[in-house]
Amino acid sequence: HLSSLGGRSGMFVVNELLIAKGRSLDKITQAQTLKSYALLSLDLGKLAASQYLIEMVLAQALSEQPQEELYDLLNQHLQQLEELPRLDSWSVLRHLTQAIFHFLTLSGMTPEVQVCCLTGRALIPDFNESKSQVGFSVPAGGTLSLAAWQQNPEVVLSRRLNAIELAILQQLSLPQLEVFTTDQYNPSWLRVEQILRSYTQYHFERPIRSAALIDSYFDLLISTNHDATV
Incomplete structure (x- = not known):
């Protein structure tokens, strides 16, 4: 931390900075706090989710280029995370998942989730068939019919999705989860x-390091809930 900035250099603090250009290093000469999301640090789930989203923003940010939409989207999701009930971990996960989709959309890398990447045919979740599945290919850019994939074995199949998982993916573009x-x-x-x-991680060509904290947090949560019900 820079002592002259005090609390303005803390986590999840949004500042307006006056920066003086230097020969080798720029210098912050003035800082005004616009917004602080202090409550995010008081909940481990919210903290991990917020760090995750900030990593996504850093992956998209351009040096010395204004990106107002990216800035606004980050503030929107940090605000919504902060307003979620404390210790409501699953709501945090749902919000994080939708936020990831929104940031991918803003970056122009929206995964295809409505149709098969190989045939262009619509994929509709079949809740009447318990074994109904579709595929998801990270390199190919999204969902695909397993029948179409079997005819194109050179396409990498990253994951199989059941009807609920497909339906979740298809609603993530909505403003609010319903x-x-x-x-x-x-x-x-x-x-x-x-x-x-x-x-x-594949399309940004960099790992999301905060994801390890998300994994550990929910592994512990699931383990604790399981022990409590045994």
């Missing part, structure tokens, strides 16, 4: 986040 937000769908949300994480 369905699949009850406890029975929590494992599906974990798998969808992991799919989008793999997609993000």
Whole structure:
């Protein structure tokens, strides 16, 4: 921390800075705090999710180039994360998953989730068939029909999705999540986040280091819940 900045250099603090150009290093001469998301640091799930999103922003940020949409989207999602009930871990996961999708969309790397990448035919979740599945290919850019994939074995199949996971992916572009937000769908949300994480890391060509904290946090949460019900 820079002592002259005090609390303005803390985590999740949004500042407006006056920067003086130097020969080798620039110098911050003035800072005004615009917004602080202090409550994010008080909840481990929110902290991990916020760091995850900031890593995505850093992967998209251009040096010395204004990116107002990226800035606004980050503030929007940090605000929404902060407003979630404290210790409501699964709501944090659902919000994180949708936020990942929104940042991918802003970057121009939206995964295809409505149609098969190979045939262009619509993919509709089949809730009447328990074994109904589609595929997801990170290199190919999204969802695909397993029948089409079998005819194109050179395409990498990254993951198989059941009907619920496909339906979750297909609603992530909505402004607000409307369905699949009850406890029975929590494992599906974990798998969808992991799919989008793999997609993000592949196309941004860098790891999301905060994802390890997300994994540890939810592994512990699931283990604790399991022990409590045994």
